[in-house]
Amino acid sequence: MDKILYQINIKGKVQGVWFRKYARDEAIKIGVKGFVKNNADNSVYVEAEGSKEQLNDFLQWLNRGSPLSIVSSLKYVIGELKNFSSFKITY
Numbered sequence: 001m002d003k004i005l006y007q008i009n010i011k012g013k014v015q016g017v018w019f020r021k022y023a024r025d026e027a028i029k030i031g032v033k034g035f036v037k038n039n040a041d042n043s044v045y046v047e048a049e050g051s052k053e054q055l056n057d058f059l060q061w062l063n064r065g066s067p068l069s070i071v072s073s074l075k076y077v078i079g080e081l082k083n084f085s086s087f088k089i090t091y
Helices: 019-030 052-064
Strands: 004-013 033-038 044-050 070-079 087-089
Touching (some): 004 052, 019 033
Parallel strands (some): 033 087
Antiparallel strands (some): 033 044
Protein backbone atom coordinates (compact mmCIF):
# COMPACT_ATOMS: atom_id res chain seq x y z
CA MET A 1 0.00 0.00 0.00
CA ASP A 2 1.35 3.40 -0.96
CA LYS A 3 0.88 5.82 1.91
CA ILE A 4 0.36 9.54 1.50
CA LEU A 5 -0.05 12.38 3.98
CA TYR A 6 -2.71 15.08 3.85
CA GLN A 7 -2.39 18.35 5.75
CA ILE A 8 -6.00 19.43 6.30
CA ASN A 9 -7.53 22.69 7.52
CA ILE A 10 -11.18 22.68 8.53
CA LYS A 11 -13.22 25.81 9.24
CA GLY A 12 -16.69 26.37 10.59
CA LYS A 13 -18.23 25.47 13.93
CA VAL A 14 -15.58 22.86 14.68
CA GLN A 15 -14.42 23.73 18.20
CA GLY A 16 -16.43 23.01 21.33
CA VAL A 17 -18.45 20.35 19.48
CA TRP A 18 -16.30 17.25 20.15
CA PHE A 19 -14.90 17.41 16.61
CA ARG A 20 -11.41 16.20 17.58
CA LYS A 21 -12.68 13.23 19.60
CA TYR A 22 -15.01 12.07 16.83
CA ALA A 23 -12.27 12.64 14.22
CA ARG A 24 -9.85 10.50 16.23
CA ASP A 25 -12.43 7.74 16.61
CA GLU A 26 -13.17 7.78 12.86
CA ALA A 27 -9.47 7.80 11.93
CA ILE A 28 -8.83 4.77 14.14
CA LYS A 29 -11.84 2.98 12.61
CA ILE A 30 -10.60 3.67 9.06
CA GLY A 31 -6.94 2.94 9.88
CA VAL A 32 -5.61 6.47 9.34
CA LYS A 33 -2.60 7.62 11.41
CA GLY A 34 -1.67 11.17 12.43
CA PHE A 35 -3.15 13.85 14.66
CA VAL A 36 -5.88 16.46 15.04
CA LYS A 37 -5.63 19.76 16.92
CA ASN A 38 -7.45 23.04 17.43
CA ASN A 39 -5.96 26.21 15.94
CA ALA A 40 -6.04 29.64 17.60
CA ASP A 41 -8.32 30.94 14.80
CA ASN A 42 -11.08 28.46 15.83
CA SER A 43 -10.31 26.11 12.93
CA VAL A 44 -9.07 22.53 13.22
CA TYR A 45 -5.84 21.18 11.71
CA VAL A 46 -5.30 17.51 10.82
CA GLU A 47 -2.31 15.59 9.53
CA ALA A 48 -3.45 12.20 8.27
CA GLU A 49 -1.51 9.34 6.69
CA GLY A 50 -2.91 6.34 4.92
CA SER A 51 -3.82 5.00 1.52
CA LYS A 52 -5.61 7.28 -0.92
CA GLU A 53 -8.81 5.31 -0.34
CA GLN A 54 -8.53 5.62 3.47
CA LEU A 55 -7.81 9.33 3.24
CA ASN A 56 -10.70 9.94 0.85
CA ASP A 57 -13.04 8.15 3.28
CA PHE A 58 -11.63 10.27 6.12
CA LEU A 59 -12.05 13.49 4.11
CA GLN A 60 -15.71 12.59 3.51
CA TRP A 61 -16.19 12.17 7.26
CA LEU A 62 -14.31 15.42 8.04
CA ASN A 63 -16.60 17.27 5.63
CA ARG A 64 -19.61 16.09 7.69
CA GLY A 65 -17.88 16.33 11.07
CA SER A 66 -19.20 15.51 14.51
CA PRO A 67 -22.96 15.60 15.24
CA LEU A 68 -22.88 19.22 16.51
CA SER A 69 -20.29 20.64 14.10
CA ILE A 70 -20.93 22.70 10.98
CA VAL A 71 -18.07 22.47 8.47
CA SER A 72 -17.94 25.53 6.21
CA SER A 73 -14.69 24.70 4.38
CA LEU A 74 -12.11 21.96 4.15
CA LYS A 75 -8.81 22.38 2.31
CA TYR A 76 -5.91 19.98 2.10
CA VAL A 77 -2.49 19.63 0.53
CA ILE A 78 -0.24 16.60 0.19
CA GLY A 79 2.70 16.71 2.60
CA GLU A 80 5.79 14.66 3.38
CA LEU A 81 5.23 11.32 5.09
CA LYS A 82 5.99 11.29 8.82
CA ASN A 83 5.20 7.61 9.46
CA PHE A 84 2.86 8.19 12.40
CA SER A 85 2.23 5.10 14.52
CA SER A 86 -1.23 6.08 15.79
CA PHE A 87 -3.84 8.84 15.60
CA LYS A 88 -3.90 11.31 18.48
CA ILE A 89 -5.50 14.50 19.67
CA THR A 90 -2.77 17.08 20.23
CA TYR A 91 -2.81 20.50 21.86
